[in-house]
Amino acid sequence: MKEGFTYPPSFFLFLMNMKKQKTAAGIDVGSRTIKLVVYDGKQIVHEKIVDNSYNTSELIKQLLDEVRYDALVAAGYGRALVEIGWNSPSVSEITAFAIGCSQEFPGEKTVLDIGGQDTKVIRVNDQGKVLKFEMNDRCAAGTGKFFEVMAKTLNLTLDDFADLFEPKKKTLKINSLCTVFAESEVISLLAKGESRENIVYALHKSVINKIIPLIKKVHTTGDIVFCGGCAKNHLLHALFEEEMNQTILIPRSPQLVGAYGASVIAMNSLLKKQSQDMK
């Protein structure tokens, strides 16, 4: 550098900004868990899942305070809290899942998301756009919450619950899908001396029977991707494959798909804004 010449401080600031990669955060505030993903336009640079509780706003704040981001988009049942508290846009979890899933699985596909309290089946085109979707009715039948209550009734953790799948008979039927009624059905089966293995299998079958018609309404051909917390349940996964007679794909982190999708949307709006600013 020549003597006597100094760059103005703003130049260094400009250089620093050039170097600093812009990042976008997506937060999926679900009924059972809150998921955060920070995305730099190429890959996920941060991810975290915490249990949701009574103090949702506080939990969101803790998650967001830990990270740096230039744009934020919220999805999930608690998205309105983020919209108001952080003045950021929101997107439905259906759109978020469609986009998040398309990051890992390009091409037209059907996305099945079984979360804490609802089930969604989404038909997505190769651009990540939603073509059609179906969602379960208002109650928690056949969702994560259903499995949680049933595991507790059988004195099992959710992980053990899914691993326990060597039933002696596969003909046992649980007729109720209502979480409350199914619980009493399970209790009376236990009282009759049914084994936990048989009951666990029957519970999974009853959920499958509820969800298959929903999938068939939306799915045509091609891949089916299973997301949401329930995708961690091996028995459910195996039964879906058996029923649909095809391989069902599971993303690397099935629970994070919605937050990932939201972060991609945030990044896209950031890039759009940048290119508008350049003009």
Added chain:
Amino acid sequence: MSQDWAPMWKELGLDLKAHDELLNVLGKFYNDIFMSQKDRPQGMQYFDFVMSEVHGLRIKELLDAKAQSRKVIATFCLYIPEEIALATNAVQVGLCGGAEMGFNIAEKYLPRNTCSLIKSFFGFSEAKICPYFEASDLVVGENTCDGKKKAYEIFKDLRNLYVMDMPNMKHEKGRELLKSEYIKYLQMMEKLTGKKITVESLKKGIHIANEKRKAIGRVMDLRKHNPTPISGKDALLINQVAFYDDPLRFTDSVNKIADECEKRVKNKIGVVSKETPRILVSGCPMAVPNWKVPHVIETNGAVIVGEESCVGMRNIRNLVSDKGNTVEQLVDNLVDRYFKIDCAIFTPNKDRLDHIVQMAKDLKADGVVHYSLQFCTPYNTESHLVENTLQKAKIPLLKIETDYSMEDMGQLNTRVQAFVEMIKK
């Protein structure tokens, strides 16, 4: 409220405490849902006023009419021709309830899994919170769906009720049945009011009802423009008030709004931006204060441009011809018009399917939201055919099945937001 109506309500026999609760809910709802809207047509102020006086001034008017020995007829359904009431100088008002009030009382008479619309009219009546029931001389029911048919059998012991029979197929025998029921009804109305219906009086009734339909039709037609000059919620309100208000004054006020909307369209002024996704709502009727689904749609970034519903196009579509020299010829004209109403109680009901597609195209809707009340078998079941028809026409559809409660607001918001994101260009 401009005046203390409590003495009037007390005299009518309302349960003042429960009625106050209803008015509080209604007032709060109205403020949140209607007054929060931006760029409403000026003319909507009239409807704000009507709604603020819906249990006050309007009831006073009904009582004044009765004092002049006019009769007040309360109905639930589009198939009861207002022309006949008008021909006897009677006042006809709608009774359908749109709120979850008095359901615990209604469930003393009806199964829990009865649709909200039926439970609501039972509840409003038996909880003594509806001055329209108390101000009416006669309640007129009709054998449309099974829920109503059976409910009327119970209701006839509670109120002065007349039930009209209804065909459920659109063949010649069906038409004959409707005609004979209209003649029976006309004769009953003559007896009740002590007034003979003449060609002249019936033509006058036909004229008043047609003018009302035409006025609403003007506003509804203007919504095909982009940007639309009026919100879906305000348009629904006009359709709802059509069942309560004095027909002449109402027609006049609606024509003023239509004039204003015409100017808006000319100057390209709308209630939303041009990019806003446009939605046609199709399905069950929405009675005051059932604004739940339209509010969800319009707060999720879309605008409603049409209502394929009883509280909407079904009520105003087709006029009654006034050509004829005998009362019977005019009754034939009434039957011609009313027999075309495409309610889901009819089988088959292909006209409705075609009409939904037609409306979606005419109004340039980006998608259709099919709304059916939980436990409403006719509309719920027909929604499958609606889905098939719209799929063929390549029009996106969101099916919603809900009731008057607020417990599914989270799910509804998610579904509607996703649908709006999906149809956005």
